[in-house]
Every structure is written in structure tokens, then in C-alpha cells.
Amino acid sequence: MSTTAKNMMLILLVIILAVVPLLLKSGAEFGGADGQAEAVISELNPEYQAWASPIWEPPSGEIESLLFALQAALGAGFIGYYIGASRAKAKNKGNI
Amino acid sequence: MKATKRSMYILYFMATFLTVPQAAYAMHIMEGFLPAPWAVFWTLLSLPFVLLGLKSIKKITKQNPNLKLMLGVVGAFAFVLSALKMPSVTGSSSHPTGVGLGAIIFGPAAMSVLGSIVLLFQALLLAHGGLTTLGANVFSMAIVGPIAAYGIYKLGDKLGAPVWLSVFLASAIGDLLTYVTTSLQLALAFPASTGGFMVSMAKFMAIFAVTQLPLAISEGLLTVLVFNTLSAYNKNELQELAVLKKEAKA
Numbered sequence: 595m596s597t598t599a600k601n602m603m604l605i606l607l608v609i610i611l612a613v614v615p616l617l618l619k620s621g622a623e624f625g626g627a628d629g630q631a632e633a634v635i636s637e638l639n640p641e642y643q644a645w646a647s648p649i650w651e652p653p654s655g656e657i658e659s660l661l662f663a664l665q666a667a668l669g670a671g672f673i674g675y676y677i678g679a680s681r682a683k684a685k686n687k688g689n690i
Numbered sequence: 691m692k693a694t695k696r697s698m699y700i701l702y703f704m705a706t707f708l709t710v711p712q713a714a715y716a717m718h719i720m721e722g723f724l725p726a727p728w729a730v731f732w733t734l735l736s737l738p739f740v741l742l743g744l745k746s747i748k749k750i751t752k753q754n755p756n757l758k759l760m761l762g763v764v765g766a767f768a769f770v771l772s773a774l775k776m777p778s779v780t781g782s783s784s785h786p787t788g789v790g791l792g793a794i795i796f797g798p799a800a801m802s803v804l805g806s807i808v809l810l811f812q813a814l815l816l817a818h819g820g821l822t823t824l825g826a827n828v829f830s831m832a833i834v835g836p837i838a839a840y841g842i843y844k845l846g847d848k849l850g851a852p853v854w855l856s857v858f859l860a861s862a863i864g865d866l867l868t869y870v871t872t873s874l875q876l877a878l879a880f881p882a883s884t885g886g887f888m889v890s891m892a893k894f895m896a897i898f899a900v901t902q903l904p905l906a907i908s909e910g911l912l913t914v915l916v917f918n919t920l921s922a923y924n925k926n927e928l929q930e931l932a933v934l935k936k937e938a939k940a
Contacts, residue, residue, distance in 0.1 A: 597918055611904050612776050615904065626775070627898055638893075644720070644721065644723050645722045646821070648813070652815075658816060665816075666770050666773040683923070
């Protein structure tokens with residue numbers, strides 16, 4: 595099997611792994627696992643108070659999504675550039 | 691007595707209302723949610739690993755300056771994966787860590803630095819994790835995860851397992867152990883009044899480790915994907931780093 599075909603299969607598997615929970619738990623909120631951890635902490639130790647808070651927080655969920663998207667885009671862009679450049683180099687050398 | 695209880699409830703709901711929408715996105719230990727002594731303990735424990743990592747990166751880039759870009763790539767991979775918040779079978783969500791790839795290629799020390807940078811970025815700009823909990827989060831994601839991934843990859847290599855299988859198991863188990871460590875850190879800080887550490891550990895494991903199971907598999911698959919691609923076009927570099935054997939086929 596070619597690398598491309600293998601990679602397509604891997605991507606398909608990742609998509610299935612992401613979609614199945616959405617179907618199985620269609621009513622769930624899919625909030626962060628840490629929200630649940632916070633609830634457990636207050637159950638184990640009701641007096642515990644967070645003693646520090648973030649210096650800066652994204653002003654809204656939209657801005658937060660923007661920053662997360664930016665994080666993913668910057669990383670993916672860099673990886674894509676490197677792989678593209680490496681591929682071109684390998685092609686010029688006649689390795690592929 | 692009753693009045694104070696009611697005002698406590700109101701205060702509790704107000705606090706929840708004000709804090710949950712932001713905090714609900716963070717999958718590492720949230721800012722302020724580790725008692726100070728534990729925060730200091732994990733920071734001190736993490737420090738030598740990060741210093742060792744800086745030394746290791748210096749050595750890698752000095753010996754082989756053309757590996758700088760690939761070092762950037764494994765850092766970028768952790769950067770991308772830790773931005774992907776994926777749904778899990780538990781009905782909550784979490785994200786992969788992406789540190790396995792770099793640990794396999796450059797060793798766990800280098801990843802302790804790159805992982806810390808990712809965590810710092812998320813703590814400062816996304817209120818995801820925190821500065822007081824940075825040491826603990828660095829220990830789980832940038833130290834335990836990479837060491838496990840590196841060890842498993844080397845073991846698979848020794849046992850003659852196919853490269854893709856070693857890469858898959860290394861990154862998936864490294865991811866899972868990161869969140870087992872998070873559970874351990876929280877259980878140590880918050881032992882249950884009856885049953886103590888073990889009861890707490892079971893509770894935190896049910897949240898973090900179980901949620902993480904399918905995500906660890908996803909991380910393993912994505913790491914194999916990028917590793918395959920790098921092996922196809924950058925075989926020389928990977929052989930130079932002794933990640934791939936000279937005669938081995940990618």
C-alpha cells in the first residue's frame with residue numbers, strides 16, 4: 595500500500611473515533627474533562643478554594659476558539675511546509 | 691445556620707457560573723487547583739528535566755544544525771494536537787498531547803522543553819492549565835508522557851516489532867499515562883476523607899483516563915501518519931538520529 599493510501603486510512607479511523615462518541619452520547623455536553631475534575635475536587639474537599647486565577651482569559655468563547663484555531667493552524671502550517679519542502683528535495687534527488 | 695448555608699449556596703452557584711464557562715475548556719490541572727505545597731513540589735521535580743532538555747536541544751542543534759527544522763516540526767505537532775479538543779465516549783472532551791512523536795525522534799529530554807513551551811502558551815493565552823499548576827502539568831505531559839513513549843518505542847525496536855506498531859503504542863500509551871499522572875497528582879492533593887488516596891485516584895481516573903482512552907488511540911494513529919510521512923521524505927535524518935535503522939525499510 596502506498597503511503598498516501600495508508601495515511602487516508604489512518605485519517606478515516608481518527609474521524610470514526612471522533613464521530614462515534616457524538617452518536618453514542620448524542621445528548622451529552624462534551625464539556626472539558628477538567629470541569630468534572632473540578633466537581634470531584636469540591637466533593638472531596640468542599641472547603642478548597644482555588645487560590646490563583648489566570649492572569650488573562652479570552653474574553654469570550656469565540657475569542658478562545660479563535661486562539662485555539664490559530665494554535666492548530668500555525669502548527670499545521672509549519673508541518674505542511676516542512677513536509678512539502680522535504681518532498682520536493684527528495685523528488686529532485688530522484689528518491690521518490 | 692440556615693441563612694449562612696443558603697448564602698453559601700448562592701455564593702457557590704455564582705462562583706460556578708462565573709468560573710465554569712472558561713475553565714471547562716482546560717484539560718490539564720486548572721490554575722489554582724493544586725494546593726501551594728504540591729504546586730511547588732511538582733515544579734521542583736520538573737525543573738531538572740527541563741534543564742536537561744535545554745542541554746539536549748543545544749547538543750542536537752550544535753551537532754546537526756539541519757535538524758533544527760525537524761525539531762520545529764515535532765514541537766509544531768504537539769502544538770497542533772494539544773489544540774484539538776475531541777469528544778470522547780464519556781460524553782466529555784479532552785485533547786491529545788502530541789509529545790510522543792518528538793520523544794521517539796529526539797528523545798524525552800528535548801520534549802520536556804517543547805512540551806513546556808506548549809503548556810506555557812496555553813496557560814498564558816488560553817487560560818488553559820495555569821502558571822501555579824505549570825510544574826504539575828509539565829511533569830505529566832512533558833516528562834512522563836515522553837519518557838513512556840521513548841521507552842516503549844525502544845522496547846518495540848528491541849523486540850523487532852514493526853516500526854508503525856512501536857510508534858503507535860509509544861504515542862498512545864504515552865498520551866494515556868499523561869492523564870493517569872494527572873489523576874495521580876490530583877488524588878495525592880485531594881485524598882478522600884474516607885478511603886483516602888485510592889478512592890480519589892479511582893474518581894479522577896474515571897474522568898481523565900477513561901475520557902482519554904479513544905483520544906490516546908487517535909493520537910497514536912495521527913503520530914503514525916506523520917511518522918510515516920517523515921520516514922518517506924526524511925529517511926536520512928531519521929537514520930542519522932538512529933530512529934530508523936540504516937537498512938530498515940520505512
